[in-house]
Amino acid sequence: MNFDIKDKGLADKGKLRIEWAAQSMPVLRSIQDRFAQEKPLKDIRIAACLHVTTETAALAQTLQAGGAHVMLCASNPLSTQDDVAASLVVHNQISVFSIKGEDKDTYYRHIHSALAGRPQITMDDGADLVSTIHSERKELLADILGGTEETTTGVIRLKSMAANGVLQYPIIAVNDANTKHLFDNRYGTGQSTVDGIIRATNRLLAGSNFVVSGYGWCGRGVAMRAAGMGAKVIITEVDPLRALEAVMDGYQVMPMSEAAKIGDFFCTLTGDIHVLRREHFEVMKSGAIISNSGHFNVELDLDSLAAMAAARRQIREFVEEYQLADGRRIYVLGEGRLVNLAAAEGHPSSVMDMSFANQALCAEHMVKNAAAMEKKVYGVPVEIDKDIARLKLEAMKIHIDTLTAEQDKYLNSWEMGT
Numbered sequence: 001m002n003f004d005i006k007d008k009g010l011a012d013k014g015k016l017r018i019e020w021a022a023q024s025m026p027v028l029r030s031i032q033d034r035f036a037q038e039k040p041l042k043d044i045r046i047a048a049c050l051h052v053t054t055e056t057a058a059l060a061q062t063l064q065a066g067g068a069h070v071m072l073c074a075s076n077p078l079s080t081q082d083d084v085a086a087s088l089v090v091h092n093q094i095s096v097f098s099i100k101g102e103d104k105d106t107y108y109r110h111i112h113s114a115l116a117g118r119p120q121i122t123m124d125d126g127a128d129l130v131s132t133i134h135s136e137r138k139e140l141l142a143d144i145l146g147g148t149e150e151t152t153t154g155v156i157r158l159k160s161m162a163a164n165g166v167l168q169y170p171i172i173a174v175n176d177a178n179t180k181h182l183f184d185n186r187y188g189t190g191q192s193t194v195d196g197i198i199r200a201t202n203r204l205l206a207g208s209n210f211v212v213s214g215y216g217w218c219g220r221g222v223a224m225r226a227a228g229m230g231a232k233v234i235i236t237e238v239d240p241l242r243a244l245e246a247v248m249d250g251y252q253v254m255p256m257s258e259a260a261k262i263g264d265f266f267c268t269l270t271g272d273i274h275v276l277r278r279e280h281f282e283v284m285k286s287g288a289i290i291s292n293s294g295h296f297n298v299e300l301d302l303d304s305l306a307a308m309a310a311a312r313r314q315i316r317e318f319v320e321e322y323q324l325a326d327g328r329r330i331y332v333l334g335e336g337r338l339v340n341l342a343a344a345e346g347h348p349s350s351v352m353d354m355s356f357a358n359q360a361l362c363a364e365h366m367v368k369n370a371a372a373m374e375k376k377v378y379g380v381p382v383e384i385d386k387d388i389a390r391l392k393l394e395a396m397k398i399h400i401d402t403l404t405a406e407q408d409k410y411l412n413s414w415e416m417g418t
Contacts, residue, residue, distance in 0.1 A: 003089045004097045004110060006082040014057075014087030021054035025353035026395035027388060028058055031360050035066030040364045042067030045143075047119035049111060049129040050150065051079040051341055052098045055352035057087065060094055062360050068121075073114040074098040075125035075150075076295070077107050078334060079341035108132070115140060121363055122147035126295045127154035134161070134168060145370035146170040148362045150355070152185070152216065153271045153295035155377065162376045170373035172362045177380035179354040179388045181217050188347030188355075190221025192340035193267060193293040194229065200318040200333045200343040201289060203265075206230030211263035213256065214270035215242040218293060222267055223251060234259050256280055266290040267339070268299040277301035281308060286328040290336075297336035305330065318343040357388045 022029065035041070046068045050056045060070050072094060074080045080100040088094040095117070097110035111132050120143055122129045130147060133140050146169050149155050155175050161167040175181055198205070210231035212223045219235070223246070227233045236256045237243040243253050260266075260280035264287070268275045271294050278301060292299045306312070309322040315331070318339075322330045334342030347355075361384045366373075393400065403411070410416055 001089075001093055001095055002097075002113065002116070003095050004099065004113065005085040005089055006099045008086050008090055010083035011086040011090035014054075014081070014083030014085070015091050017081070018054045018057045018061075018084060018087055021349040021352075022058050024349040025055065025058050025356070027353045027357045027391045028062055028360065030391060030395075031357055032058075032062040032065045035062060035360070035364075039067040041367060044068045044121060044145075044363075044367055045071070045117050045119045046121045046123060046363065047071045047073075047114045047117060047129060048123035049073050049075045049114065050123060050125045051075055051338075051346055052085050052088075052096065053079070053081050053341070053346045053352075054084055055347065055349050055356060057084050057092075058349075058352075059356040059359055060088060061092060062356070063363065064092060064094060066360070066364070068363075069117065071095045071114040071117045071119065072098065073110040074102070074107065075128060076338055076341060077102050077104070078337045079346065081345070112137070118143050120145050121366060123150070123359060123363070124148070124154050125150040127157040130154075130158060130161070130167075130171070134166060141168050144169045146172070146366040146373060148172045148174050148359055148366070149377075150180075150359065151175050151295050152181070152218070156271060158377050167375050167377070169375055170366070170370060171377045172366060173377050173379055174355065174358045174362055177358045177385045177388075179385050179392070180358050180380075184347060184351045184355040185217035186221040186224075188221070188351040189218040189269070189293060189340065190223075190225040192344055192347050193218075193222045193269075193291075194225045196293075196339040196342065196344035197265065197267070197289070197291055197333065200291075200316065200339065201331075203289065205265070208232065208264040209234060209259075209262050210265045211236065211256075211259045211267070212251075213237075213266070213268040213275050213299075214294070215239075215246045216269065218269040220249075222269060222293065223249075226265075227251075231265070234263065257283075260284050263288060268292045269294050270299060271295065273298045274301040275299045278304040278308065281305050281324075281330060284328070284330055287331070289331045289333065291333040291339040292336050293339055295338065300332070300336040302332065302336050305332070354388050354392055357391070358384065361388070 097113040235246040
C-alpha cells in the first residue's frame with residue numbers, strides 16, 4: 001500500500017476524531033451498513049480528491065465497506081487534517097497522499113499518486129482529478145466509468161468541459177443535489193467560515209462591517225451567520241436577481257469599489273478570479289481583514305497585494321500582515337485559501353452526512369448505470385436526493401405528513417379546479 005502523509009504516529013488521535021464525527025453522520029452510517037452486506041462497489045477502484053477531514057474519512061470507510069479500493073488525495077493544500085490521514089492509512093489501510101501545508105508541486109504529485117491506481121470512478125472537489133486526467137493522463141480514460149463532483153467551482157469547470165465537447169466520461173454533480181447545496185453550502189459554509197475567521201483572528205464581529213462577496217448558497221450562509229453575531233453585513237454581487245434577494249433579506253448591497261472603503265472583514269465566495277484586487281486594496285482602511293471561502297485562492301489577487309506591500313510578516317497563525325507603503329496594514333487569512341478549512345475544521349459532520357451520502361450513493365448509481373450514460377454532467381437522481389432527506393429526518397426522529405389518496409389524485413389531475 002502506497003501513501004504519503006505527515007506522521008503515522010498521529011493515527012490514534014485521528015481515529016478518535018473520526019469516531020466523534022461519525023456519531024453525527026447517521027445517514028452515511030446506514031449506507032455503510034448496507035454496503036457492507038451488499039458490496040455494490042466490489043473491486044471498483046476509486047480515486048478521490050477531497051478535503052481530508054474526519055467527515056471524508058467516514059466516506060472513505062463507507063466506500064471501502066462497499067468493496068471499493070480507495071485512493072485519497074487532498075483537494076486543497078491547507079485542508080488536510082494530518083491525524084485523519086494517518087488514521088486512514090494505519091487503521092483502514094487506505095492509500096492517502098496528503099499533508100497539510102504541502103506546496104503546489106507536492107499537491108499535484110499527490111494527485112498523480114492517487115491516479116496511479118488507475119481509477120474506474122473519480123470523486124472530485126474542484127475538478128482537479130478530471131482536469132489532470134484530461135490534460136496529462138489521457139491513457140487512464142479507457143478504464144474510467146464515470147465520476148462525481150462535490151463543489152460549485154468544480155461543477156462550473158466540468159459543465160464548461162462538457163459544453164466544449166472535451167469531457168470524456170459522465171459526471172454526476174453531487175453539489176447540485178438539494179440535500180447537498182441547501183444544507184452543506186448554506187449551513188456548513190456559513191458556520192465553518194465564521195468559525196475559521198474567528199479562530200484565526202479572535203476579533204469581535206459585532207458592530208463591524210462584514211463584506212460578503214457572492215450571494216449564492218455559500219454567501220447566504222456566511223451572511224446569515226455574520227449577521228447573527230451582530231455584524232453589519234454588506235453584499236456585493238454581479239447577478240441582479242441575487243442582489244435583489246440580498247436586499248429583500250435585509251442586507252446592504254453595493255459595488256465592491258464602495259464596500260472596500262468601509263469593510264472591516266471581507267470574505268469572497270464567488271468561484272471567480274480577482275474579486276478583491278489592487279483597486280480595492282488601495283482604498284481599504286488599515287486593519288482590514290480579508291479571507292476567501294471559495295474553492296480556489298484566485299478570488300484574491302494576492303500577487304498585486306504583495307507588490308503593493310513594503311513589508312510582510314506572519315503575525316498570528318493563519319494571519320499574514322501586509323504593510324503598505326503608506327503605513328496601512330491589510331491582513332490575509334489562511335493564505336487566501338478556504339478559511340473554514342485552513343484555520344478551522346471545515347463543515348460540521350451533520351451536514352456532511354448528507355453530502356457524502358450523495359457521494360456514496362452516486363458512486364453506486366454510476367457503477368450500475370455508467371454504460372448507458374453520455375459524456376456530460378448529470379444531476380443527482382431525484383430518488384437519491386429524496387431518500388437521503390427521508391433518512392436524515394428519520395435519524396432526527398422527525399415525522400412528516402403523507403398525501404391522502406384524494407390529495408394525490410388532485411395534484412395529478414387536470415379535471416378538478418376550484
